[in-house]
Amino acid sequence: MTTRPVRRPSRAEVRRQLLDAAATVFARRGIDAASLDEVAEAAGFTKGAVYSNFGSKDALVDALVDDRTSAYVDIGLESVAGVDGDLDEKARLLGEALTRAGDEQREWQLLFLELWQREIRTPSPDGSLRAHRAELRTRIADAVRAHTGSGPSVGLDPDELATVLMALTNGLAIERLLSPDDVPDDLMGRVLSALISR
Incomplete structure (x- = not known):
């Protein structure tokens, strides 16, 4: 039985998901109170994905x-x-x-x-x-x-x-x-x- 390789999202897709997650988390918690860990978790990625796409909060x-x-x-x-x-x-x-x-x-x-x-x-x-x-x-x-x-x-x-x-x-x-x-x-x-x- 062969397994299909899991498709990795493109950089543009990761960025889009992070932006959408940031909008939700920041609106719910406030920009200063929200952490990048929360944004990453909401998007289904690690904090490293946030830093590699945006560099900073x-x-x-x-x-x-x-x-x-x-x-x-x-x-x-x-x-x-x-x-x-x-x-x-x-x-x-x-x-x-x-x-x-x-x-x-x-x-x-x-x-x-x-x-x-x-x-x-x-x-x-x-x-x-x-x-x-x-x-x-x-x-x-x-x-x-x-x-x-x-x-x-x-x-x-x-x-x-x-x-x-x-x-x-x-x-x-x-x-x-x-x-x-x-x-x-x-x-x-x-x-x-x-x-x-x-």
Whole structure:
């Protein structure tokens, strides 16, 4: 009887599992309280796998922020890609997609709040969270320009509109975490539509 060799996960698969486990463990325990041993165990690996993929806890946190930020932007862009509707329709679709993403990535909302508090209380020397937010703002502003030309006529340029969109997304996601019934599924889409049609 021959046994099949056990397939080892690729480096990308190990990294993905570690990032997902880190999101869960950090959200449940808090970044400072959680250990890399806990992250590794949750992912089904040893702590050595964490170090070989990320090098340190800070690097893991940074990679997690980058991963989740990119995922949010991709969700938003995919929701309006190929939509032939007008800006009002795109705004509604974008709002609904971001609301769903917030529901599906509840752990990320908790982590973002913790990261925000840490950055306000003790700014990191490299300003990594601020850098991630600045990059996110730029990507959103570029997407606004791509879909609206110079930008919708709401009295805001695309960079300002990106800041408002980020604040609105975070604020409504936080309120929805606390009191889901007070933030209907379509609220963000309706607010974005109203803002754009102003």
